[in-house]
Amino acid sequence: MTTAPLHRLSALAVRDAVARGEVRASDVAEDVLGRIHGLDSKVRAFLRLDEDGARASAKAVDAKVAAKKPLGRLAGVTVAVKDVLCTRGVETTCASKILRGFVPPYDAHVVERLRAEDAILVGKTNLDEFAMGSSTENSAFHVTANPWDLSRVPGGSSGGSAAAIAADFAHLALGTDTGGSIRQPAALCGMTGLKPTYGRVSRYGLIAFASSLDQIGPMTGDVRDAALLLSVIAGRDARDSTSQPAPVPDYLASIEDGVKGFRLGVPREYFPESIQPAVRDRVRDAIDVYERLGAEIVDVSLPHTDYGIAAYYIVATSEASSNLARYDGVQYGIRADGARSLVEMTSRTRTQGFGPEVTRRILLGTYCLSSGYYDAYYLKGLRIRTLLRRDFDSAFAKVDAILCPTSPIPAFKIGEKVSDPLSMYLCDVFSVTANLAGIPGISIPCGFTAERLPVGLQVLGKPLGEETILRVARAYERETDWHLQRPPLD
Amino acid sequence: MEWEAVIGCEVHCELSTKTKVFCPCEVRFGAEPNTLVCPVCLGMPGTLPVLNEQALVYAMRAAHALHCTVATHTKFDRKNYFYPDLPKGYQISQYDLPLSKVGWIDIGPPDRRKRIGITRVHLEEDTGKLLHEGADGESFLDMNRCGTPLIEIVSDPDLRTPDETFDYLKELRTTLLALGISDCNMEEGSLRCEPNVSIRPKGQAAFGTKTEIKNLNSFKNVRDALVYELERQRKLIESGGKVVQETLLWDAARGVTATMRSKESAHDYRYFPEPDLPPLNLSQQFIHDVLWSLPELPAVKRERYQRELGLPYYDSDVLVQEPEVARYFEETMNAGAPAKEASNWVMGEVLREAKDRKVEVGALPVTPARLAALIALVLGGTISVQAGREVFREMAATGGDPATIVEKKGLVQISDESALQSAVERAIAAHPQAAADVRAGKEKAMGAIVGAVMKETKGRANPKLASDLVRRTLGVS
Numbered sequence: 022m023t024t025a026p027l028h029r030l031s032a033l034a035v036r037d038a039v040a041r042g043e044v045r046a047s048d049v050a051e052d053v054l055g056r057i058h059g060l061d062s063k064v065r066a067f068l069r070l071d072e073d074g075a076r077a078s079a080k081a082v083d084a085k086v087a088a089k090k091p092l093g094r095l096a097g098v099t100v101a102v103k104d105v106l107c108t109r110g111v112e113t114t115c116a117s118k119i120l121r122g123f124v125p126p127y128d129a130h131v132v133e134r135l136r137a138e139d140a141i142l143v144g145k146t147n148l149d150e151f152a153m154g155s156s157t158e159n160s161a162f163h164v165t166a167n168p169w170d171l172s173r174v175p176g177g178s179s180g181g182s183a184a185a186i187a188a189d190f191a192h193l194a195l196g197t198d199t200g201g202s203i204r205q206p207a208a209l210c211g212m213t214g215l216k217p218t219y220g221r222v223s224r225y226g227l228i229a230f231a232s233s234l235d236q237i238g239p240m241t242g243d244v245r246d247a248a249l250l251l252s253v254i255a256g257r258d259a260r261d262s263t264s265q266p267a268p269v270p271d272y273l274a275s276i277e278d279g280v281k282g283f284r285l286g287v288p289r290e291y292f293p294e295s296i297q298p299a300v301r302d303r304v305r306d307a308i309d310v311y312e313r314l315g316a317e318i319v320d321v322s323l324p325h326t327d328y329g330i331a332a333y334y335i336v337a338t339s340e341a342s343s344n345l346a347r348y349d350g351v352q353y354g355i356r357a358d359g360a361r362s363l364v365e366m367t368s369r370t371r372t373q374g375f376g377p378e379v380t381r382r383i384l385l386g387t388y389c390l391s392s393g394y395y396d397a398y399y400l401k402g403l404r405i406r407t408l409l410r411r412d413f414d415s416a417f418a419k420v421d422a423i424l425c426p427t428s429p430i431p432a433f434k435i436g437e438k439v440s441d442p443l444s445m446y447l448c449d450v451f452s453v454t455a456n457l458a459g460i461p462g463i464s465i466p467c468g469f470t471a472e473r474l475p476v477g478l479q480v481l482g483k484p485l486g487e488e489t490i491l492r493v494a495r496a497y498e499r500e501t502d503w504h505l506q507r508p509p510l511d
Numbered sequence: 512m513e514w515e516a517v518i519g520c521e522v523h524c525e526l527s528t529k530t531k532v533f534c535p536c537e538v539r540f541g542a543e544p545n546t547l548v549c550p551v552c553l554g555m556p557g558t559l560p561v562l563n564e565q566a567l568v569y570a571m572r573a574a575h576a577l578h579c580t581v582a583t584h585t586k587f588d589r590k591n592y593f594y595p596d597l598p599k600g601y602q603i604s605q606y607d608l609p610l611s612k613v614g615w616i617d618i619g620p621p622d623r624r625k626r627i628g629i630t631r632v633h634l635e636e637d638t639g640k641l642l643h644e645g646a647d648g649e650s651f652l653d654m655n656r657c658g659t660p661l662i663e664i665v666s667d668p669d670l671r672t673p674d675e676t677f678d679y680l681k682e683l684r685t686t687l688l689a690l691g692i693s694d695c696n697m698e699e700g701s702l703r704c705e706p707n708v709s710i711r712p713k714g715q716a717a718f719g720t721k722t723e724i725k726n727l728n729s730f731k732n733v734r735d736a737l738v739y740e741l742e743r744q745r746k747l748i749e750s751g752g753k754v755v756q757e758t759l760l761w762d763a764a765r766g767v768t769a770t771m772r773s774k775e776s777a778h779d780y781r782y783f784p785e786p787d788l789p790p791l792n793l794s795q796q797f798i799h800d801v802l803w804s805l806p807e808l809p810a811v812k813r814e815r816y817q818r819e820l821g822l823p824y825y826d827s828d829v830l831v832q833e834p835e836v837a838r839y840f841e842e843t844m845n846a847g848a849p850a851k852e853a854s855n856w857v858m859g860e861v862l863r864e865a866k867d868r869k870v871e872v873g874a875l876p877v878t879p880a881r882l883a884a885l886i887a888l889v890l891g892g893t894i895s896v897q898a899g900r901e902v903f904r905e906m907a908a909t910g911g912d913p914a915t916i917v918e919k920k921g922l923v924q925i926s927d928e929s930a931l932q933s934a935v936e937r938a939i940a941a942h943p944q945a946a947a948d949v950r951a952g953k954e955k956a957m958g959a960i961v962g963a964v965m966k967e968t969k970g971r972a973n974p975k976l977a978s979d980l981v982r983r984t985l986g987v988s
Contacts, residue, residue, distance in 0.1 A: 107557045120556070127550055129557060228556040232786035261559050262788050340786055343589050346600020347554050351652070367593055390591070390781035399783055 027052040029507075032098045032192040032246045039082065039097030046082035046097035050075050050141050053099045057143065057190045060510055065165050066175075066185040068104050070144035071111050075099070078141045085139070093139030094253055100135055101191035103182050104145035105152050106237070107226040108132055115228050116160035117150045119374025120354045129226020130261065131195055131237050131254045138253050143191055146181030150376045151345065152202055152230045154178050155448040158439055159378045166435070167210060168508040169474060173432040176206030176448075182240045183210040188510055193250050194240040199230050200333050201427075201452025203238045204464035208427035208477020211466040213494070213504065214240045215247045218484050219459035220265040222251075223258030229344040231337035232263075234456040243504045244465060244495040248272035251487060265485070272491055280496040281315035286420035290326035291451055296429045303468035303476040304426045310500055311424065311493075319420050323412040325405060326454060330446060332405035333453035335389050335398045341379075342386030348374060381442065410458045417483045422493045426451055427464040427477035451479060461487050465494045466503035475503070512749075513713040516741050517721070518670035518706055519630075522683060524662050524693050525637060525701040526569045532636050532660035533560030533603065540699050544642070544653035552658035554598030559787050562587075566660035567791075569692040570610055570634040571801040573662050576686050576808055577629045579614030581798045586790035587634075591781040595652060596639040604663075606782040608790075609633035616686065617810060618678040621824055627679055628667030637661045656700075668707075668718065673737035680704055680730050681832075685809045689834045697729050704733050709754065710744045719744075720754040724768060726761045736761040740768050812837055820850035829858050836862070839872045839879055846883030852890065856882060860900060864907045876910030877903065885913040897970050898922040926973040928980065931964070934972070935980045938963035949985055957981065 027035065027049045038044045054072055061067055082096050102108060105115050107125035109132075114120040128136065135142060149159035157165045157180025165180045167173040168187040175184040179196030183206035186194050196203040198216035207214025215238045222237045229235060239250035255269045287308060292301055312318050350356035350370030357369035375383070389398035416423060428448055438445045455462040460481055467478035478497070482490035498504055528538055534551035551558040574581050588606035614629035639657035643650045664683065670676045684695045684702060695702040704727055709719035724740060727733045744754050759768040784790075807815075809831040816827035830840045839861065843853040857872075861882065865872045885906065889899040894917055905916045917923060925931055938960045939946045948956035957978060964977045 113556070115556075123556070125550075125555070125557065127555075127557075224557075225559055226557040229787075260561060262561050263786075339783060343591050343601050343781070343783070346591060346593065347556070347598060349593060349595070349600060351595045352553065352598060353555065363595065364593075387781065390783055392779045392781070395781075395783070 028056045028099075028189040028192075030192070031243055032095065032241065032249055035098050035192055036094065036096055039086065040092050042086055044097070046079040046086070046141065047076065049097050049099060050079035050143070053143060053191060056188075060188060061190060063166065063171055063510065064168055064184050064188050064190070065163050066146055066181045066188060066190055067101070067144045068114065068116060068147050068160075068162055068181065069112060071108075071142060074111065075141050075143045078136075078139070082139050082141070093137060094249065095135060095138040095140035095193070098140050098193060099143050099191045100140045101143055101146050101182055101185040101194040102132065102135075103148055103179050103194070103196050105148060105197055105228045105230075106132055106195060107228065108142070108145065111145065113145065113228070114162075115151045116148045116162055117374065117376070117379065118161045118355060119348045119370070122355070123353050125226070127226060130223035130258045132226065134254050135195075140193070146179070146185050146194065148181055149178035150379050151228070151341070152178040152197055152199055153341070153378050153382055155201070155205055155445050156433070156435075156438065157181060157206070158435065159376055161376050164435055167432045168510050169211060170432060170472070172434055173474070174209070174435055176209035176428070176432065178202040178206075179214070179240060180206045183207050183212055183214065186210065186212045186240050186242055187508055189507065192242070193246060195237055195250075195254070196240045197227060197230075197235055197237050198452075198456065199234045199236075199337060200456050201449045203240055204452050204462055204477065204479060205428045205448060207240055207464045208466075208479075209432040209475065211469075211475030211503065211506065211508075212240060212242060213244055213247050213463065213465050214238065215251060215463040215487070215491070216455060216461060217251060217255060217487055218265070218461045219456075220263050221461070221485065221487065222254050223256075223261040223264045225258055225260040229340075231340040232344060233340060234333075234337055236456070244463070244491055244498045245273060245276060247463065248276050248491045251491075255487075267485055270488055272488055275488055276491050276495045277499075278492055279314065280311060280493055283316045283422070283493065284319050284420040285311055285316045285493065286319050286321035286416050286423040288321050288323045288326070288416065288423060288425055290323050291425035296426060297431065297470075299470035300426050300429060300431060300476050303470075304424070304478055307467040307478045307497060308424055310497055314496055314500065321416040321420060321423065323409075323416060323454070325408045325412050328405045329409060329454045329457060330450055332402045332409070332457055333449065334385065334446060335402035336406065336457070338382045338386030339389045339399050339402070340386065342383045342390065345375075345379070345383055350374075378442065406457045409454055413454075413458045413460055413481075413483075422486070422490055423481040425479050425481070427479040428452070431470050431472075431474035431476055455481055460484055461490055463490050463494050465498060466506075467497070467501070468503055514710045514745055515713040516671055516708060516710050516737075517668045517718055518672075518676050518708045518737065519668035520666045520670065520676065520679060521705045521707070522664040522666075522680070523703040523705075524573070524664065524687055524695065526566055526660040526662060527693050527701075528563060528565045528569060528660055530563055530565075531658035532563050532566045532634070534658055536658065538659050539655075540696075540701070542655055544651070544655060547655040548657070552598075553654055554600075560603060560785075562788060562791075563660065566634060567610075568801055569660070569690075570632065570662045571798065572690045572692055572805060573664065573687060574611035574614070574632040575802045575805055576690055577614040577616055577632060577664065579611035579629055579632050581611045581793065581801075582608060583793050583795065583798070584608065584790060585610050585793065587785040587788045588782045589785050592778045594638070595650075596641050596654075596657070598639065598654065598657060602636060602638065603785055603788070604635035605633035616679070616682055618675065618682045620828070625669075625675065627669045630665040630667050632662055632664050635661050635663060673734040673741070676706060676737055677730055677734045680733060682809070685832050689806055689809050689831075691806070691834070700728070703727075706733060706737060708737060708740055708744070710741060710748070720756050722754065722756065722768075723758045724761055725758060725771060728763075732761060732763055735763070735766065736768060739766060743768065806834070816850075820844075822850060822854055826851075826854045826858060829862075830854060833872075835871050835873045842879035843882050843886070846880040848883040848886040849890075852886050853883070856886060856903075860903045864903070868907075875907060877906045881906060881913055888913055888917060892924060892926060892973060893917065894922050894924050895970060895974060898924070922971060924973045925968055925971050926976055928976065931968070931972055931977060931980055932984075934964050934967045935977065935984055938967065939981065939984060946985055949981070950987060952987075
């Protein structure tokens with residue numbers, strides 16, 4: 022039996038210890054909740070905890086163990102869930118005032134899957150309002166700090182989930198990634214974050230930002246835990262017509278098989294002048310490790326990369342302008358007082374309920390879809406998507422996976438970019454392309470800057486190539502101990 | 512100047528599928544408000560639509576029946592606008608790649624038959640309903656209807672008169688009913704029509720400025736509103752004014768149209784492809800399977816009734832209006848009744864009885880087989896036509912067998928000369944003037960004497976035999 026504190030164990034280790042009867046799920050839950058109580062006042066990763074729910078789940082697991090009943094794959098493992106995923110009976114707000122008080126009568130598909138595998142859901146994590154942002158500063162409720170440097174952002178929009186993992190507030194977390202919202206905060210918090218292929222995980226119960234880009238994925242302490250969590254949440258769901266029917270492999274089965282003989286592509290467009298030197302150097306170092314492990318490093322080109330950000334902000338805002346139309350004060354969430362007409366009720370509710378970034382994106386998207394502008398913007402955005410997909414298709418004809426930075430910069434200071442949305446948008450330059458092309462990508466820690474800020478390495482794969490990128494990521498992780506390092510929070 | 516109207520119709524028809532178009536809620540009219548709803552049709556955050564295949568098949572049936580080409584590649588789009596009865600803030604509809612395009616339907620009786628072009632038939636979802644019935648002016652929402660599958664049928668601007676439009680709608684309704692995809696009940700809103708109309712000098716090719724009329728809940732309303740609107744446009748133009756492109760509401764009580772919204776305040780619906788539903792690729796096999804599954808359409812049935820059964824157009828048209836009626840007619844015929852006799856009885860007694868009882872003809876206690884038996888009794892001379900009607904009423908009330916009823920009521924026709932002779936003699940004695948008139952060749956006077964015979968025999972006398980006996984007794988041939 023291990024001597025490390027329970028919150029510090031990997032999910033796989035917790036599950037094994039619980040299954041063997043070495044630790045009780047209730048002790049795991051108390052340890053994690055105790056840690057959150059002790060330290061989350063500094064990090065503020067959570068919007069709300071579900072302590073009663075967590076304790077009840079833990080007790081149920083302990084009862085199963087005692088009765089020698091079969092246990093789920095996440096028995097006794099604590100999970101933090103981004104507050105954009107619906108949880109039955111637990112308020113779900115998307116970090117927006119407009120959804121205050123909204124208690125879904127249903128679980129998201131992924132939440133159902135977690136419960137079915139005996140996970141312990143500890144709470145809902147902070148995010149940029151409606152997942153729009155790259156710093157979690159756009160939360161209507163509070164800012165989350167990066168556990169590595171509390172004066173800095175954790176990235177976003179899944180900043181709460183990334184910070185929760187970095188601070189050992191949960192063994193696993195779920196994030197969502199529309200343009201990098203899993204991978205970028207994972208990079209900035211020194212954690213592992215995987216955005217699956219579009220359609221690999223059902224979006225049922227994920228409150229939509231941009232439906233054709235949104236994907237749910239694991240945010241974990243290491244690659245093997247990411248594989249475990251993906252195995253649980255992936256697969257066809259009849260309630261999401263865009264979910265893919267392909268069978269779900271055991272992502273842990275081939276994860277230790279290494280990269281010997283693999284061809285790994287390095288796209289020249291992902292190493293521009295503007296990238297921070299420390300980031301570039303750490304990623305180059307990681308590429309050297311792969312070469313040492315027997316992979317062949319191949320120079321590839323993704324020529325339309327530069328158009329990614331523009332296409333992304335057209336497609337994402339257009340879809341968002343429609344997806345967020347339902348917050349009109351009629352059925353749920355807040356309703357502004359004192360309106361004397363329908364139009365006034367809706368416009369006042371939305372003006373009061375949405376923050377500035379969400380408002381900005383709704384306006385941008387509404388403009389892009391307007392009569393006379395559709396062809397110039399939305400349609401062009403779709404064409405760029407096709408070109409980006411072709412870029413990746415031709416690259417993947419030559420290589421098994423692609424290596425590149427996750428984010429051009431490490432964690433920045435809280436407040437630094439708030440007044441400059443464009444520079445914030447540019448944080449997504451290396452991550453939006455995977456969403457636009459629908460391909461999977463994983464970010465894993467690959468070292469630190471001189472200021473001891475984590476740097477992320479991104480591994481991109483073919484559609485449904487999750488097994489490959491997990492294997493590639495794990496090969497590097499085995500050679501390094503970045504994933505074992507923890508911020509000096511205590 | 513002579514003016515010509517140009518009319519096109521947008522028709523929305525609710526499909527009578529078991530469940531809604533994008534969620535598993537039941538489709539049913541008249542349930543308690545908000546009892547047929549779920550998170551999906553309420554548009555709650557995080558929910559997603561899943562296409563009901565039955566709705567797709569029903570829409571394809573309509574497309575085929577209207578001779579449209581069904582697309583092998585089609586998709587759904589979002590139509591964005593704010594309204595409380597539209598919970599997602601957008602309607603899932605179809606924009607640039609509709610399910611089907613370019614078809615036609617023939618309308619009107621043979622002497623003014625006309626082919627009307629169909630622009631497109633597409634599938635979409637219905638909205639909820641706002642109920643303005645609060646005591647303090649509040650409004651309530653009933654979302655039962657929200658998510659009911661709807662087809663939109665757009666006609667070409669081929670209609671030229673309000674009567675033609677009426678014929679078009681009637682033929683469209685009959686066709687949709689025959690397909691079994693909708694109850695087409697205008698009062699309950701399952702069939703809704705929004706015509707657009709303009710006028711132009713006769714002979715001019717260019718269209719005038721059109722207006723669109725909403726709030727029409729019967730075919731008669733449509734005709735009345737068009738008559739009014741055409742007259743309004745004519746007067747306006749002739750007095751030097753200009754028609755403004757706008758949406759009008761028909762006020763049936765006052766018989767006028769009034770502005771609902773002008774072109775300037777028209778919505779920009781910001782259509783874009785629905786990302787939650789992948790585009791549909793329909794195989795030719797699937798498309799053909801739906802085509803071959805179509806029932807005989809009213810237009811074809813009407814032709815057949817005339818050609819093969821020798822029925823007049825009028826009969827064939829009445830019989831095919833509702834599939835139940837046509838079925839009832841054919842079953843009566845199959846049970847042995849001659850076509851024209853069956854048609855007369857169905858159009859007369861059967862439809863009247865169904866209307867009086869407010870039921871479908873199929874729900875009448877009189878089965879087609881029993882109606883055929885009744886017809887046989889009349890044609891065989893066992894009972895008179897008049898007695899036949901009485902028997903029918905009894906059958907409709909009790910569901911009994913005609914022969915039994917005839918027996919029980921003693922309605923068997925008296926066709927025995929000796930049984931009638933004394934009644935004839937008494938009738939002649941009682942009407943000396945009429946008897947004299949008949950002898951003098953006034954055929955009309957026969958009525959009074961034969962009537963008296965019928966009265967005495969309580970209608971059981973064979974009328975032909977009674978007449979013959981009266982003549983013979985009076986010595987006229």
